[in-house]
């Protein structure tokens with residue numbers, strides 16, 4: 001359906017011109033600033049498509065040139081899910097970590113692969129079946145406001161290169177807090193906007209990690225010192241413990 005403007009054409013033309021000039025100015029400012037060049041809602045568009053080409057993402061995410069893929073075993077070891085535990089891989093993508101965690105929690109454990117992308121979840125379920133993890137891995141289609149996990153259902157929540165994709169970080173953090181059992185762990189690996197960070201990281205990170213940590217602390221989590229955390233090139237590794245502090249945003 002075509003909507004006709006109720007404003008005269010001259011006004012419409014001037015407004016369009018102003019809009020173009022403003023857009024250009026904003027884009028120029030953005031290219032000078034250290035902030036992200038892409039924003040979460042924009043980045044997530046390609047993931048929510050039910051017909052997304054998952055093989056393309058497998059090539060992109062499961063690639064030796066990717067920091068977290070090259071160090072995936074060290075990351076899984078540091079997260080260290082124990083046999084019988086329930087772990088949520090939030091923003092599971094192609095399930096790179098889901099399958100590694102499934103090996104660790106074993107037949108009495110559970111890995112929830114949580115993602116906003118239905119095509120990813122279908123792929124993860126197929127892979128779980130191929131690897132004999134179909135009784136361990138459960139896929140969960142969530143939203144930008146909720147993990148859709150029941151209260152007190154998990155021992156640990158893990159996010160790899162996903163926190164900066166959250167469109168509503170406080171709502172997601174409140175939902176993770178609710179899903180974790182008392183004393184449960186939240187592990188975040190994400191792009192580190194440190195001094196000397198690559199252009200790739202600068203284009204994606206929403207803020208320096210200290211700003212993320214303040215958001216996470218406000219949501220009822222305490223940073224845990226890990227001297228043995230894996231050292232990553234583009235990412236930080238951070239671990240938090242759920243505290244009894246009630247987050248201000250309710251899921």
Ligand SMILES: C[S@@+](CC[C@H](N)C(=O)[O-])C[C@H]1O[C@@H](n2cnc3c(N)ncnc32)[C@H](O)[C@@H]1O
Pocket residue numbers: 044047048061068090091092093094095096114115116117120142143144145159160161162165166167172
């Ligand atoms: C860069 S990919 C990382 C995938 C995987 N964790 C890995 O490291 O290979 C980011 C993922 O976050 C998902 N995502 C974005 N916002 C999300 C949200 N609010 N809740 C769950 N998943 C989300 C996307 O669909 C995508 O699969």
